[in-house]
Each structure stands twice: as C-alpha cells, then as structure tokens.
Amino acid sequence: MHYHHLILRVITKLLVGTIMLFAFYVQFHGDFSPGGGFQAGVIMAAAFILYGIVFGLYAVQVVFPPWLVHKVMALGVLIYAGVGVYSMMLGYAFLDYNAFDPGHPSHGQHNGILVIEFGVGVTVTGVMIAIYYAFAGRFPQISDEDW
Amino acid sequence: MLDFIAGHANYWLFIVLMMTGLYIVVAKGNLVKKIVGLNIFQTAVFMLYISSAKVAGGTAPIFPTDSKGYIKTDGIDQIIYSNPLPHVLILTAIVVGVATTALGLALTVRIREEFGTIEEENLVEIEQSLTRADNKAHGEAMGGMA
Amino acid sequence: MEISFPVFIETSINIILFAMLVATAFAITRIDRLFAVVMLSGVFSMLSALLFVTLDAVDVAITEAAVGAGVSTVLMLSTIALTERSEQKSHRPELIPLLVCFVTGAALIYGTLDFPNFGDPSAPAHAHVGGDYLVRSIKEIDVPNVVTSILASYRGFDTLGEVAVVFTAGIGVLMLISGLGRRRSDEDAALVEETIENQGIEEDA
Structure with a gap:
C-alpha cells in the first residue's frame, strides 16, 4: 500500500490542510457569504475522509480517535442547546440572542449566530466522520482487485 | 399559452425526475439502488421548493456590504432578492438527508451480513422460509398452524 | 409576448440542466453495475448543485456539492464494497411500477396547473413571511447573508x-x-x- 499511489499521497497531503482551511472559512464567513455550520462541518469531515481513504483508516484514527469523535458529536448539540439555556438564564426566551448584548441587540445576534453555527459545525463534522469510521471499519466483501 | 408552458416546464421536469426516483424505488430490487432512487426523489422535492423561491430577475439573498463588512443600505430597495425561506428549509433537509441515507446504507450492510444478499426477491424468499420453519417449530404453541 | 434576453438565457440554462439531470436519472435506472450507479449519483448531485446556483440558492448549492458529491458518494462506495458489485436481473413485471409512476406523475402535473408561473414575484410563497425576513433582517440581525440569519436566529x-x-x-x-x-x-x-x-x-x- 505504502509504495503505491505516490502522486495521490503527495497531493492529499497538500490538499487536506487547504480543505480544512476552507472549512474554517465557510464556517466563520458564513454570515457574509454562502456557508455556515452545516456546509463547513461536511467539508471538514471530507478532509478527514480523504486522509482516511488515501492513508488508511488506522492513520486517520491516530489523528482523530473514535472515542473523541463520539464525544465531539454530542458536544455540538450541547453547545447549541447550551446557548439557548444561557439566554434563558439571562431572563430572555430560549435562543433569543438579544440577551447577550441588550444595549446593542444586533451585536448579541452576531455572537449568538457565531456560537450556534460553531455547534452545528462540530456536530456535523463528528457525525460524518463517525459514519465514515463505521463503514470503513467493516471487513470488505469485495477485494481490491475486483473493482 | 407559451407563457404558461415556459412558466411550468420546470415543474413538469421536476415531476419527471421525481417519478424516475419513484420507479427505481418501486421496480428495482437492489437495496443500494433503491437508496439511490430515494435520493433522486428527494432531490426532486428540493428542486420544487427552490423553484418556488425564485423571483424573476432576482439574485441570491445576500446583501451587498462595504469594505468593512457592514450592509450597504442605500439603494438596497432597488435590488430584487429571491425568497430565502425555502433555501433555509432545504439546506437543513440536505444534511438530514445524507444522515438518513447513511442510516439506510448501514441497514443494508447489516442485512447483507445477516442474510448474504441485498436483493429484495431473495430476502423475501429467505424471510418466508424462516417464517415457515418458525411455524413448524413453534406454531402449535402459539395457537397457529403447525 | 416579450421575453427579455437575460430571462431567456436563464430559462434555457435551467431547462438544459434539468434535461441533463433527467438523462442522468434515466441512466441510473438502466445500469446494473452499482459502481457506475454510485458515480452517476455523484454526477446527479453535482448537476443539481449547478441548478441550485442558477435558481439563486447559493447556500443550498454549496451544501449539495459538499454532501451529495462528496460524503454520500463515499458512503455508497463503502457500502458496495461491503455488499455487492452489481444488481441481479429482476424477474418481476416492470409494467405495474411504470403504470404507477405514470398515474402519480399525471396527478402531480394536474396539480401544478394551478401553480403560479416560475419566478412570478406575486406568487403566494413570497407574500408572507419570506419578504418580511428580508426587510427585518437588516435592522434586527444585521447579517448580510439572510439565509444564515433565518437559519440561526429566526x-x-x-x-x-x-x-x-x-x-x-x-x-x-x-x-x-x-x-x-x-x-x-x-x-x-x-x-x-x-x-x-x-x-x-x-x-x-
């Protein structure tokens, strides 16, 4: 495996970082351009999946171990719901971001949107990677030569 | 009349797409292919929603900004925007769609491991023979045929 | 009846893309090799992402491109690696499903006859809350991308x-x-x- 696909491996090493950077751009620039947590999460997961496809499941699971992925899946939902609970604790409605900056509601909205989009991104990344691990971790019925 | 056809051709094409998906789901026995068919069906529904959001001569619902990222409010009334609400509904639906697709594929993998096939016809046969065997073994106790 | 040039171009691009989508879907119906089917479904997703761009839904397009052409293709490929490579020939009659599809399709087309024209600004879909979001979002949320402000806040x-x-x-x-x-x-x-x-x-x- 390691002596094959030299070009694929080099290009993958170049691309993985770029894809992650793009994912962060889509995540945090989502207020101004197309994008947001859902898209960024999928793109971020795509970076890990690409790494896993080319270098093998073991290599990617060293970087991002399955137990961590499972925690990350739940963490995103908790961040999202936590923002709602926090705004309730400040005396506002659930997920009312005006609570975070009552003097300047649109600033509160900006902060709230940023945090919950991050939560969405974290959950989607976790779920997509977890699903990929689940599928790739099975023993294939078709050998490589049969493709 | 031409106006009517040009205005509705989109809807008709999406219905053709949807029925193709439905045909694959109903007529094809392979479970992976059925899931692909479901995806086609689903995409056709997304297109109906997005089509209904379109306003003629409109543009994507993103406001112009100045160099600091603030919205430029002067002249904003002259720009026509498409309806952003269906976009939001479909955006989340796509991601939920892939998650449910993954669930379906996982079920397919489990079915293959359990029964050794993912063809509907073979699965039905296996199920029937299992039921018959079950009936023979426990039917009398359950009050059914033995 | 007068159709302006940009509208004509836009409509023809729409219809061409739709036709390509339908062709891809038909190909998926006919092909037995699952690898080809999965690849074509990736093509299908990519084409629909293009269509979403022409329909002004850029957020949806970026999602569809990342999800449909990226992740779901990988998942389907790993599924067929875990299961089978090609579809068995079916022995069931093909006529009944075809009939069902035609009848359902005809009913749906009958349903679209009441629809407003494609792109009609006075369509009921634009009458209520959609336009309201566009107007209020500037003051209340102050985020340029209205899709984000609705998704995350409203x-x-x-x-x-x-x-x-x-x-x-x-x-x-x-x-x-x-x-x-x-x-x-x-x-x-x-x-x-x-x-x-x-x-x-x-x-x-």
Missing part, C-alpha cells in the same frame, strides 16, 4: 431540531454497524449462558 429552534436529527442518525449508524452494539450483545450472550448454567446447577441441586 428559526434557531428549528435548526436545533435538525442538528438533533443528524446526531440521532449518527447514533443509529454507530449502533447498527460500528461494533459498539455488538460488544454489548456479546456481554448479553455471556450473561444468558451464565444464567442458563446457574439454573442448571439449581435444578441439579
């Missing part, structure tokens, strides 16, 4: 539900095939055997 609760659904689907996949569930059932099986053995001992005693 309909934040809705989105929380969607995230929960994605999370739940992920848990479901893990339960089904990641082996997390299997460990538990092995323990259960051991427990059952143990119980049986214990009972046997009691009966002997």
Whole structure:
C-alpha cells in the first residue's frame, strides 16, 4: 500500500490542510457569504475522509480517535442547546440572542449566530466522520482487485 | 399559452425526475439502488421548493456590504432578492438527508451480513422460509398452524 | 409576448440542466453495475448543485456539492464494497411500477396547473413571511447573508431540531454497524449462558 499511489499521497497531503482551511472559512464567513455550520462541518469531515481513504483508516484514527469523535458529536448539540439555556438564564426566551448584548441587540445576534453555527459545525463534522469510521471499519466483501 | 408552458416546464421536469426516483424505488430490487432512487426523489422535492423561491430577475439573498463588512443600505430597495425561506428549509433537509441515507446504507450492510444478499426477491424468499420453519417449530404453541 | 434576453438565457440554462439531470436519472435506472450507479449519483448531485446556483440558492448549492458529491458518494462506495458489485436481473413485471409512476406523475402535473408561473414575484410563497425576513433582517440581525440569519436566529429552534436529527442518525449508524452494539450483545450472550448454567446447577441441586 505504502509504495503505491505516490502522486495521490503527495497531493492529499497538500490538499487536506487547504480543505480544512476552507472549512474554517465557510464556517466563520458564513454570515457574509454562502456557508455556515452545516456546509463547513461536511467539508471538514471530507478532509478527514480523504486522509482516511488515501492513508488508511488506522492513520486517520491516530489523528482523530473514535472515542473523541463520539464525544465531539454530542458536544455540538450541547453547545447549541447550551446557548439557548444561557439566554434563558439571562431572563430572555430560549435562543433569543438579544440577551447577550441588550444595549446593542444586533451585536448579541452576531455572537449568538457565531456560537450556534460553531455547534452545528462540530456536530456535523463528528457525525460524518463517525459514519465514515463505521463503514470503513467493516471487513470488505469485495477485494481490491475486483473493482 | 407559451407563457404558461415556459412558466411550468420546470415543474413538469421536476415531476419527471421525481417519478424516475419513484420507479427505481418501486421496480428495482437492489437495496443500494433503491437508496439511490430515494435520493433522486428527494432531490426532486428540493428542486420544487427552490423553484418556488425564485423571483424573476432576482439574485441570491445576500446583501451587498462595504469594505468593512457592514450592509450597504442605500439603494438596497432597488435590488430584487429571491425568497430565502425555502433555501433555509432545504439546506437543513440536505444534511438530514445524507444522515438518513447513511442510516439506510448501514441497514443494508447489516442485512447483507445477516442474510448474504441485498436483493429484495431473495430476502423475501429467505424471510418466508424462516417464517415457515418458525411455524413448524413453534406454531402449535402459539395457537397457529403447525 | 416579450421575453427579455437575460430571462431567456436563464430559462434555457435551467431547462438544459434539468434535461441533463433527467438523462442522468434515466441512466441510473438502466445500469446494473452499482459502481457506475454510485458515480452517476455523484454526477446527479453535482448537476443539481449547478441548478441550485442558477435558481439563486447559493447556500443550498454549496451544501449539495459538499454532501451529495462528496460524503454520500463515499458512503455508497463503502457500502458496495461491503455488499455487492452489481444488481441481479429482476424477474418481476416492470409494467405495474411504470403504470404507477405514470398515474402519480399525471396527478402531480394536474396539480401544478394551478401553480403560479416560475419566478412570478406575486406568487403566494413570497407574500408572507419570506419578504418580511428580508426587510427585518437588516435592522434586527444585521447579517448580510439572510439565509444564515433565518437559519440561526429566526428559526434557531428549528435548526436545533435538525442538528438533533443528524446526531440521532449518527447514533443509529454507530449502533447498527460500528461494533459498539455488538460488544454489548456479546456481554448479553455471556450473561444468558451464565444464567442458563446457574439454573442448571439449581435444578441439579
């Protein structure tokens, strides 16, 4: 495996970082351009999946171990719901971001949107990677030569 | 009349797409292919929603900004925007769609491991023979045929 | 009847893309090799992302491109690696499904006859809350991308539900095939055997 696909491996090493950077751009620039947590999460997961496809499941699971992925899946939902609970604790409605900056509601909205989009991104990344691990971790019925 | 056809051709094409998906789901026995068919069906529904959001001569619902990222409010009334609400509904639906697709594929993998096939016809046969065997073994106790 | 040039171009691009989508879908119907089917479904997603761009839904397009052409193709490929490469020839009659599809399609087309024209600004869909969001978002949220402001703020609760659904689907996949569930059932099986053995001992005693 390691002596094959030299070009694929080099290009993958170049691309993985770029894809992650793009994912962060889509995540945090989502207020101004197309994008947001859902898209960024999928793109971020795509970076890990690409790494896993080319270098093998073991290599990617060293970087991002399955137990961590499972925690990350739940963490995103908790961040999202936590923002709602926090705004309730400040005396506002659930997920009312005006609570975070009552003097300047649109600033509160900006902060709230940023945090919950991050939560969405974290959950989607976790779920997509977890699903990929689940599928790739099975023993294939078709050998490589049969493709 | 031409106006009517040009205005509705989109809807008709999406219905053709949807029925193709439905045909694959109903007529094809392979479970992976059925899931692909479901995806086609689903995409056709997304297109109906997005089509209904379109306003003629409109543009994507993103406001112009100045160099600091603030919205430029002067002249904003002259720009026509498409309806952003269906976009939001479909955006989340796509991601939920892939998650449910993954669930379906996982079920397919489990079915293959359990029964050794993912063809509907073979699965039905296996199920029937299992039921018959079950009936023979426990039917009398359950009050059914033995 | 006067059709302006940009509208004409836009409509023809729409219809060409739609026709290509339909051709891809027909090809998926005909082909038996699952590898080709999965690749064509990636092509289908890419084409529909293009169509979403022409329909002004750029956020949806970027999602569809990332999800449909990226992740779901990978998942389907890993599925066929775990299952089978090609579809068996079906022995069922093909006429009945075809008939069902035609009847359903005809009913749906009959339903579209009442629809407003494509792109009609006075369509009911634009009459109520959609335009309202566009107007109020500038003052209340102050985020240039209205899709984000609706997704995250006006309909934040809705989105929380969607995230929960994605999370739940992920848990479901893990339960089904990641082996997390299997460990538990092995323990259960051991427990059952143990119980049986214990009972046997009691009966002997």
